[in-house]
Each structure stands twice: as C-alpha cells, then as structure tokens.
Amino acid sequence: MDEDIVEYQADIARLMLHHIHASLAGDQYIRGVLPAPPPAEAVRIVTGPKAHAPDGLTAYEIPLDGDDLLPLSTITGILRTLHTGTHIYPSRSISSVMGMNLVRVEPATVEPADPTPEDTALTLLHALAFRDEEPKPRLLGFLLTDKDRLRLYFDTEDPSGTVAADVRTSGALTALIAALPSLITEEERLTVDDTDPHCSRVMDLTGW
Known part of the structure; x- marks a missing residue:
C-alpha cells in the first residue's frame, strides 16, 4: 500500500482516540478505526453508543486518495454529518463486516460539518x-x-x-x-x- 496512505491512516487513528470517551455526535462515539482490506485504499471508522453494544455499531468506509488526501478535520466533519439527520444510502453502499453494518461513503456527496x-x-x-x-x-x-x-x-x-x-x-x-x-x-x-x-x-x- 502507498506509504502516504499508511501514514495518513495512522494520523486518523491518533485523531480518533479522543472520541473513544468524548462524543463524536450526540450519543455516538468512536468504537474503532480499521484499515480496509487490500486492495482498497480506505479507512473504516466504527461508531456506536458509549456502552458496548455490538448490534449498534456501524463501520463507515471512507476512500483515501494518495494524491489528494482529505484534511483530517474533514474526516471528522464527514462523520458528524453522517450522524446528523436522516441519510438514505443506495443498496450498493451497504453491506456487513464482523457483524456490523458497513456503509461505503462517497465523500463528494457529503458536506462536512465545521470543526468545533x-x-x-x-x-x-x-x-x-x-x-x-x-x-x-x-x-x-x-x-x-x-x-x-x-x-x-x-x-x-x-x-x-x-x-x-x-x-x-x-x-x-x-x-x-x-x-x-x-x-x-x-x-x-x-x-x-x-x-x-x-x-x-x-x-x-x-x-x-
């Protein structure tokens, strides 16, 4: 995998540590940060309630482009937007992994929330x-x-x-x-x- 992508995924993991105990949006917290299986160049960020609830977890797969990486704050903004209001995803974007819902996100279609x-x-x-x-x-x-x-x-x-x-x-x-x-x-x-x-x-x- 591209070294820039690997380093960026490490940066995302460090950034998200804060939200293990501080709310990302409403009652949603970061429950995990996973590198997507090859050959996909993406990161999967798992969110859910603070209390451990396996059936309440969702993994959001966000593609990473090594030539044009999103600012780290944009990743957080995308996740906050996805947890605000109601979102309808096309069936091709929904699957499951490790018992969790897996949503493949198209960043161009999501307006990131502003940083707090x-x-x-x-x-x-x-x-x-x-x-x-x-x-x-x-x-x-x-x-x-x-x-x-x-x-x-x-x-x-x-x-x-x-x-x-x-x-x-x-x-x-x-x-x-x-x-x-x-x-x-x-x-x-x-x-x-x-x-x-x-x-x-x-x-x-x-x-x-």
Whole structure:
C-alpha cells in the first residue's frame, strides 16, 4: 500500500482516540478505526453508543486518495454529518463486516460539518504536546477560557517561572506553532495577570 496512505491512516487513528470517551455526535462515539482490506485504499471508522453494544455499531468506509488526501478535520466533519439527520444510502453502499453494518461513503456527496472549537483546540494541543523532538518550550498545561480562546502554560528559561500565552483556536495554528518558541521569549509582550496563580507572566497572542 502507498506509504502516504499508511501514514495518513495512522494520523486518523491518533485523531480518533479522543472520541473513544468524548462524543463524536450526540450519543455516538468512536468504537474503532480499521484499515480496509487490500486492495482498497480506505479507512473504516466504527461508531456506536458509549456502552458496548455490538448490534449498534456501524463501520463507515471512507476512500483515501494518495494524491489528494482529505484534511483530517474533514474526516471528522464527514462523520458528524453522517450522524446528523436522516441519510438514505443506495443498496450498493451497504453491506456487513464482523457483524456490523458497513456503509461505503462517497465523500463528494457529503458536506462536512465545521470543526468545533474543541476540535481546533485539540489540534493545537496535540501539535504542541506530541512532537518528534523534545519540545521547547514545553507545554505544561492549558485552560479553555472562552469559546475561541485558550491559555497555554509553558516551561521556559524565564527565571521568574511559568509563562502563559493566550491564543485564539480559530487563528493560523500552523504559523503560530512554528513561531511560538521565539514569541514566548519576547519580553515586550509579557505582562502580569494577578488573577492567575499558575503563571508568573502572560502574553496575549490572540491577535497574532
């Protein structure tokens, strides 16, 4: 199988771990992520109620195109749409596997739901907390302070202690992650928040 497809399936599996215990949509949770049997290049995502109920599981097979992979957030959006309202599938799209209903999804026919604020916050936190090299600055904690606002706590070389940074989860996350190591050292951005005992100083990056 194409190496890009394999790596992408691994990314999907990591992404979906969160929804084992956090609802994907309504009472539906992620119950499994399966690589489709060869030669199909697809991923099968199993959903169902939180309480184990084998007869309540459905596997959705989403095709993967190695030349034009869907953004990970789109996969989540497709699944949320499929669990909203009533959907009628052509008979050719329905079968079964391991005792579960299997639905073959045509992504072009599904309008993905928009990411939630929690989705974007999780994307940012994963990128900061799980990196190949020892992350600098190190993420020590976080606090969701508003629908689109997140406070991040970092261990830095600042002798006064932990530094916090307020960011918007709807901002340019990739650029922010790349710039954080230098931004966090800019003294002119630092202020004191007397209401927060968990950091010595804080900077506002919500407009960055």
